Amino acid sequence: xxxxxxxxxxxxxxxxxxxxxxxxxxxxxxxxxxxxxxxxxxxxxxxxxxxxxxxxxxxxxxxxxxxxxxxxxxxxxxxxxxxxxxxxxxxxxxxxxxxxxxxxxxxxxxxxxxxxxxxxxxxxxxxxxxxxxxxxxxxxxxxxxxxxxxxxxxxxxxxxxxxxxxxxxxxxxxxxxxxxxxxxxxxxxxxxxxxxxxxxxxxxxxxxxxxxxxxxxxxxxxxxxxxxxxxxxxxxxxxxxxxxxxxxxxxxxxxxxxxxxxxxxxxxxxxxxxxxxxxxxxxxxxxxxxxxxxxxxxxxxxxxxxxxxxxxxxxxxxxxxxxxxxxxxxxxxxxxxxxxxxxxxxxxxxxxxxxxxxxxxxxxxxxxxxxxxxxxxxxxxxxxxxxxxxxxxxxxxxxxxxxxxxxxxxxxxxxxxxxxxxxxxxxxxxxxxxxxxxxxxxxxxxxxxxxxxxxx
Amino acid sequence: xxxxxxxxxxxxxxxxxxxxxxxxxxxxxxxxxxxxxxxxxxxxxxxxxxxxxxxxxxxxxxxxxxxxxxxxxxxxxxxxxxxxxxxxxxxxxxxxxxxxxxxxxxxxxxxxxxxxxxxxxxxxxxxxxxxxxxxxxxxxxxxxxxxxxxxxxxxxxxxxxxxxxxxxxxxxxxxxxxxxxxxxxxxxxxxxxxxxxxxxxxxxxxxxxxxxxxxxxxxxxxxxxxxxxxxxxxxxxxxxxxxxxxxxxxxxxxxxxxxxxxxxxxxxxxxxxxxxxxxxxxxxxxxxxxxxxxxxxxxxxxxxxxxxxxxxxxxxxxxxxxxxxxxxxxxxxxxxxxxxxxxxxxxxxxxxxxxxxxxxxxxxxxxxxxxxxxxxxxxxxxxxxxxxxxxxxxxxxxxxxx
Numbered sequence: 001x002x003x004x005x006x007x008x009x010x011x012x013x014x015x016x017x018x019x020x021x022x023x024x025x026x027x028x029x030x031x032x033x034x035x036x037x038x039x040x041x042x043x044x045x046x047x048x049x050x051x052x053x054x055x056x057x058x059x060x061x062x063x064x065x066x067x068x069x070x071x072x073x074x075x076x077x078x079x080x081x082x083x084x085x086x087x088x089x090x091x092x093x094x095x096x097x098x099x100x101x102x103x104x105x106x107x108x109x110x111x112x113x114x115x116x117x118x119x120x121x122x123x124x125x126x127x128x129x130x131x132x133x134x135x136x137x138x139x140x141x142x143x144x145x146x147x148x149x150x151x152x153x154x155x156x157x158x159x160x161x162x163x164x165x166x167x168x169x170x171x172x173x174x175x176x177x178x179x180x181x182x183x184x185x186x187x188x189x190x191x192x193x194x195x196x197x198x199x200x201x202x203x204x205x206x207x208x209x210x211x212x213x214x215x216x217x218x219x220x221x222x223x224x225x226x227x228x229x230x231x232x233x234x235x236x237x238x239x240x241x242x243x244x245x246x247x248x249x250x251x252x253x254x255x256x257x258x259x260x261x262x263x264x265x266x267x268x269x270x271x272x273x274x275x276x277x278x279x280x281x282x283x284x285x286x287x288x289x290x291x292x293x294x295x296x297x298x299x300x301x302x303x304x305x306x307x308x309x310x311x312x313x314x315x316x317x318x319x320x321x322x323x324x325x326x327x328x329x330x331x332x333x334x335x336x337x338x339x340x341x342x343x344x345x346x347x348x349x350x351x352x353x354x355x356x357x358x359x360x361x362x363x364x365x366x367x368x369x370x371x372x373x374x375x376x377x378x379x380x381x382x383x384x385x386x387x388x389x390x391x392x393x394x395x396x397x398x399x400x401x402x403x404x405x406x407x408x409x410x411x412x413x414x415x416x417x418x419x420x421x422x423x424x425x426x427x428x429x430x431x432x433x434x435x436x437x438x439x440x441x442x443x444x445x446x447x448x449x450x451x452x453x454x455x456x
Numbered sequence: 457x458x459x460x461x462x463x464x465x466x467x468x469x470x471x472x473x474x475x476x477x478x479x480x481x482x483x484x485x486x487x488x489x490x491x492x493x494x495x496x497x498x499x500x501x502x503x504x505x506x507x508x509x510x511x512x513x514x515x516x517x518x519x520x521x522x523x524x525x526x527x528x529x530x531x532x533x534x535x536x537x538x539x540x541x542x543x544x545x546x547x548x549x550x551x552x553x554x555x556x557x558x559x560x561x562x563x564x565x566x567x568x569x570x571x572x573x574x575x576x577x578x579x580x581x582x583x584x585x586x587x588x589x590x591x592x593x594x595x596x597x598x599x600x601x602x603x604x605x606x607x608x609x610x611x612x613x614x615x616x617x618x619x620x621x622x623x624x625x626x627x628x629x630x631x632x633x634x635x636x637x638x639x640x641x642x643x644x645x646x647x648x649x650x651x652x653x654x655x656x657x658x659x660x661x662x663x664x665x666x667x668x669x670x671x672x673x674x675x676x677x678x679x680x681x682x683x684x685x686x687x688x689x690x691x692x693x694x695x696x697x698x699x700x701x702x703x704x705x706x707x708x709x710x711x712x713x714x715x716x717x718x719x720x721x722x723x724x725x726x727x728x729x730x731x732x733x734x735x736x737x738x739x740x741x742x743x744x745x746x747x748x749x750x751x752x753x754x755x756x757x758x759x760x761x762x763x764x765x766x767x768x769x770x771x772x773x774x775x776x777x778x779x780x781x782x783x784x785x786x787x788x789x790x791x792x793x794x795x796x797x798x799x800x801x802x803x804x805x806x807x808x809x810x811x812x813x814x815x816x817x818x819x820x821x822x823x824x825x826x827x828x829x830x831x832x833x834x835x836x837x838x839x840x841x842x843x844x845x846x847x848x849x850x851x852x853x854x855x856x857x858x
Binding site for chain 1: 634638641642644645648649651652654655656659662663665666669672673675676677679680683687819823826827833834835838841842844845848849851852856858
């Protein structure tokens with residue numbers, strides 16, 4: 001269980017100085033058409049979220065009215081002690097966090113209808129838009145699902161972090177076993193922290209409500225909102241776009257992304273399988289090793305001269321056995337969750353690419369539909385213009401988030417695999433030390449014995 | 457150690473060859489022949505190389521030699537042969553007798569056997585052994601002419617003695633228990649070791665899958681590509697390293713196996729003692745009963761029930777002449793019996809003495825060898841750990857550069 005106030009989310013990447021407005025910010029939409037190409041290119045480097053008249057367009061993607069306040073250029077000053085501590089922890093991270101979330105303390109609730117688990121979500125923040133600096137609420141898995149769907153709704157072309165699955169297919173873990181709950185808890189913690197680290201999602205209103213509202217407040221809030229109609233609208237658009245047969249002029253960049261994702265998802269799935277297989281093999285090895293040491297002890301009972309050597313070997317083997325157990329645990333904590341997360345990301349990324357295609361598809365179908373009605377072109381140019389803006393925003397948002405995701409992925413993989421290597425190194429170093437000390441003790445005795453006996 | 461053959465003669469089993477031939481029943485069979493090379497040691501110190509003598513022998517001839525030695529020197533713990541069939545295998549290791557790895561390990565085991573015999577103070581002086589090493593033709597006939605098969609004790613007789621002996625030397629009883637325990641514990645150890653080896657193989661080989669996936673993944677990555685690719689290479693190295701590791705461990709297993717088989721040799725000596733002791737006890741018993749019979753006849757009192765006694769009571773006693781004759785026969789038998797008992801006693805005591813001397817020698821050898829084996833096991837593990845550290849250090853560096 002992580003201590004409160006410490007966030008283990010992926011580090012937000014070296015942003016341009018100026019705080020949250022870095023990579024991932026929605027570039028100023030609505031600049032005159034000619035400059036759009038330039039803006040697309042510059043999206044990643046844009047520091048500023050220009051808050052001009054076209055902000056209304058942004059509402060399609062983001063219900064974040066607090067965007068205005070939060071994206072001032074002054075980096076948030078560390079006020080609370082916990083964020084000062086964090087300053088030391090993430091030294092290579094110039095950006096300072098002002099939102100800390102922990103998920104812990106799973107508790108079982110039994111009602112007449114069902115049994116479910118709630119988790120405690122603790123938030124500490126110095127942000128102005130939060131009424132208080134500390135919050136503690138209880139949430140169940142359903143609530144997380146709700147949050148995720150709201151985020152997807154609000155930001156269809158942003159990469160929303162994955163949630164742990166509803167059920168575990170892999171069979172070994174039962175639904176409410178301690179192992180399952182702990183794995184889920186860690187994943188939920190990761191999810192919220194990834195959202196908190198995301199330059200846009202972190203200011204999402206539903207996110208804030210999720211973190212702060214009491215149970216009854218959340219319930220009533222859930223019932224509000226565009227809900228059904230907007231979902232229906234999206235579905236219709238999706239169907240329409242797929243009926244049309246996809247997108248005609250997809251920018252090269254997104255086709256490349258698709259290709260990338262095809263290969264990446266394949267490789268990640270395979271890696272996930274390999275990692276599980278390694279864990280399984282290590283566990284079986286451990287099981288056999290457990291029996292190996294004690295045999296030597298048993299043997300020592302029949303011997304005199306070599307009894308001590310046998311007992312020492314037995315103890316060495318037992319120590320190596322424990323080291324193996326540690327190695328297994330390390331693999332399970334370090335590697336498996338990350339690979340699993342990225343397996344889940346596969347679907348998310350494919351979804352995001354699809355939705356971007358859908359948005360472009362809408363534009364194209366409207367353009368096609370109006371192609372013949374030359375006389376009314378002016379009337380519709382505004383509509384087309386809005387759709388074009390929508391496409392551009394979506395593209396820019398996705399591109400920026402994609403770059404951010406890729407950088408995070410690279411960082412995650414680098415640190416995860418480095419830790420795995422470290423884990424294995426520790427294992428071998430421990431075993432080495434054990435056997436070397438055995439050898440040292442034996443050769444001393446051995447030489448003493450050899451001197452005192454006649455050579456046979 | 458006294459001047460044993462091993463010091464004078466360099467002995468190696470240097471090659472193994474597959475042969476086909478016809479056996480005693482004229483059936484075609486395939487077998488492996490082993491080349492025994494011998495070279496006198498002395499001339500080497502003069503800077504000259506003595507000529508190498510060599511001859512081919514097959515496993516069954518080694519068996520014949522060992523049987524001969526066991527029967528001819530029952531008080532000696534005779535070195536065992538390497539296993540006839542592959543046992544305690546972990547699944548990657550072949551259980552096939554023709555498998556080259558098995559043949560190779562058996563070759564080394566046979567060489568070890570010859571060296572053990574050659575360095576044994578008593579066994580090395582045996583002529584049949586020397587001929588085995590140096591005389592290609594006619595050796596089998598020579599062995600059979602010794603008639604050693606006739607001296608061999610029947611298994612049934614030995615089993616009978618084991619159950620019925622009353623006063624075996626306590627040391628031999630303890631030794632028998634020890635050899636049982638040794639056999640049981642080493643078997644168990646070898647079985648578990650084989651399973652552990654199996655599992656370890658699995659762990660290493662699965663890591664090999666990383667190599668291919670990393671390589672394919674690196675194709676779509678710009679910055680991570682190099683790190684992934686080279687890390688994958690190290691994972692391949694890691695996976696491949698297990699083959700050598702387990703091959704070396706197999707030698708360690710062979711060292712333990714030798715002592716597993718030695719346990720049987722120990723038991724054989726104990727059995728011989730039990731047999732001799734039982735024989736002695738039977739002879740003493742027989743003598744005692746004859747003496748009693750004689751006494752009864754002489755004094756006319758019948759203390760024990762006998763058919764003769766009953767019939768003489770019923771049908772009248774024998775004539776004094778008949779009785780005299782019987783007594784005379786018995787007295788002769790008793791004298792013979794006493795002499796036999798004396799010599800059996802002496803035999804028994806000699807056996808115990810010389811057997812125990814060899815057992816002490818064996819114990820020292822065992823303690824020395826097993827301790828060395830354990831040390832070599834530790835050395836192996838250290839080498840495995842060092843290899844692991846190297847690979848993972850390299851991999852870590854590659855990962856950190858991704």
